[in-house]
Amino acid sequence: MSSTFAHYQGPASLPSDYAIVSRYAAAHPNHVEDEDVIESDDENDSFSSEHHSGARSPRRQSFPAEYYLRRPTIMVGDAPAMHGRQSSHMSEHTPLLPAPDVPRMVEPHDPHPQHTSMNIFWEELNVLTRYALPVYGTHLLEYSLVMASVISIGHLSTTALAAITLGSMTASVSGFSVIQGFTSALDTMLPSAWTSDEPKLVGLWSQRMAVVMAALCVPILAVWLNAEALLIGLKQEPEVAQLAALYLRWVSFGLPAYAFNCVSRRYFQSQGLFAVPTRIIFIVAPINALLNYALVWGPEPIRLGFIGAPLATAISFNLVSLASILYGVFYVPKTAWYPFSRRMFTSLGILVQLGLGGVGQTASEWWAWELVGLAASLLGPVTLATQSVLLVSASTTFQAPFSLGVAASVRIGNLLGERNARRAGIAANTSIFMALCLSSLFSAMFLIFRNKWAYLFNDDPEVVKLVASILPLVALFQVFDGTSAVTAGIFRSRGKQFTSALLNLSAYYVIGIPFGVWLTFSRGLQLYGLWIGLTVSLVYCAVFSTWMSVRADWHREVRKVQERLSEGSKRNSVRRHGDDDLEASH
Template structure:
């Protein structure tokens, strides 16, 4: 990637009145200052509306991108399902396990970039610090993923210990081994998205996935059914799709927009000061993982309730994964916005953006709630024709609908906390809310007369606890201190000014 982002085009004039060089300063950011000055000049309600609109514009392409990402696996499972019920079960189980382990590196570990990259873009005196953070993220998260890959490689005895059927243990273990190279492409793709989002560039992920989503469907069909590879064509096709997504995003950054913050390979800086980044990545992994693992526990518990509850649970979980892209996407946009404002030393604007994100998430959650409640009696027919499944889905959907506002608060306030570098707070709140009370209560209710409704009632309680607690924590934050901590984090990672640039890296940047 030494020359991947190099370009003959100069930095836009809006950033600086003089030509950019190896130590171009980014403070102040003219375009951000002008935008915020305009936002501050009007009445207070207009300031809030302007911030909400900005977050909406940023969140929409992110939400679409995550929806399309989820579709890659969904399409793969649907195409595999035509082979046999066993192949369908293997693919679904394998992707579920991949999501609960490897994909957490991509979606949880990269929250360190949510924090540091967005702050660097507005707070660092050297614009190329952002490119170094991208390289650091790739290094650290590749090591994380290597650990997961070892688990995948020896997953057969693990699956046997979990009591899975013999064909699942054998075939799913091989499925995951074949998926290992492609999973790394997923991790690098997420790193590239965060690099661009830190620069307030949100749309390329959607553009890229609009290309690779149909490509993924075509590759799955060809490899599984036409070439004759069968079940194991699915991880090959999905892996190719992830790598193509990454390469297309790199091409966008090189030829369209985003290359200004790339200063060439800086290996010595990338592998220096690793602990601050690694700590945030680990906490982000736990923050996102504690919620995902809770839902997987619910899925395992539903399997012990019988065939009909398990079928209804599959319908509800599929729908919830799609719906969850809304609060998760808004949280990503909020992370980048908060990090940008903290790096630019704007505590008041950061506080307002945090509360605007919470308000927007509550409004969107109310819209989803209304749709789910109004369609609860027919919702299950989208996925299944069995009247017993449709009826049970209709009984459980009200609980799913009720936590949409709380899930929105969880997504937005969790994103704000990540932008503040407080992933540990979100992880702690999740651990206490889910595992300290809601999960045990939900499982108890499920096996004492409530059935599947009990499990989802527990989730509902957990999400309200998480959402309300995180909003209170955000509301009590000392934003003036958070701006100082944001720059302290950059300095702890060897970022923040031209004095941090090494001789070797200056030479490398001279090639740009």
């Protein structure tokens, strides 16, 4: 889907904040936190010990800061252990002093045998909920940046609504989906880097991705600025194509900010900083709504009509970026930050390789939705407007399972970095269960309000009637869509973007879209046929991705993560020693 109707997420969100823990630690200078006991199976004990022998700093933990501040003691078995280093936990590898400015997260686990899988399930349910709620708030508020444009334009005219739909489709296919796909490489690299012995790799990999994004924006802008000729060449109505190209030209002012936000979001999320984006977007969202009203419907001196909506969106993207930079510079601890250097231009091939797999995972699905939108545009303005309403509706509810997928990706990545295979597997299964519960809730909502839903977006009686008739199918679609969103997050945490890409390609381009197009044009089912095809795609995708996630070998995933981190550490060490030798020779 498009950025405007982005099925896979709202425009760039970015998350946050261990600052409260740092302030707490500063207020208690003599307080030394307890080292977390990392739960590991016998298979991993020797590996963990061997790795620690060369550790440079204690690993960061992934549990939320709020949980830490509410727990003055750590339960060891049935006995509480007071904060401070306990002799029972000390070994030859235990640092004598804590790493400065590193907030310690307390893992909710009991190393004793009575700590069953069901206990861990409830603990991970709690952790994932704590992670996902602020992400959901962020994405929902960010999605309001786009929703405000759709609602304001939708009430101008049906042609204007069709144009903004077409423009957003083009933006998604040629730009937003590619950016999202490439930056998904950070979902693999950053969470495990944060809980490794070198947390500064989080900053270094983020800088490298920023370099990749800067290069990627150039061809995207070239396409957007020449969109009218391309759309007319695709047999779109000239009036709709002209307005869609106008939308792209104005929203392009927000493209660099969109790319920056995608990188920044993952930089903060990998550290468990999930509160800041919600605060930022809570401020920007009402500004965006006011801008949309003023620039589209406002008084004559500032009213711009159609172009006011994309301009308001672009301004809002940039406001989010600016606020994020300011917060990151002044309030976030520098534990994960890597000083700017020439190294940010190295090892870009790893990100490009993972990024291309991410494009296959993310963009293949986005492109499938845009092809469906393109097919809907051939059925007339009413059908295209109906498709717009359905996409926005499904995308809005999708923010919840998508946010859960983000939380699962971060949580599992952190646990893999900590070499905690058992808990990572249970966290993955827990996230799938939560996705089914969320999706069932949204399905019920669509069924209950199907006859009135379309009035939120458009007053055309034909559009309202068509939306009401298709919403029951959209309700069924929700269950498999939500499950696929979470399993995609699990795949990203494992570095399986390419596998997910193959699954999406077969689901949409081999099965779903051909079947839906056949139903639409050969069997005369119109828009119903397209949504039946989409639903079949997601049934296939959800079933197989769930099966592969449940049957994953998490011990093997731990070893793969450590190999990636060790490779990155070796490369940095070689370059660092090379620079030292060069300076010594001078």
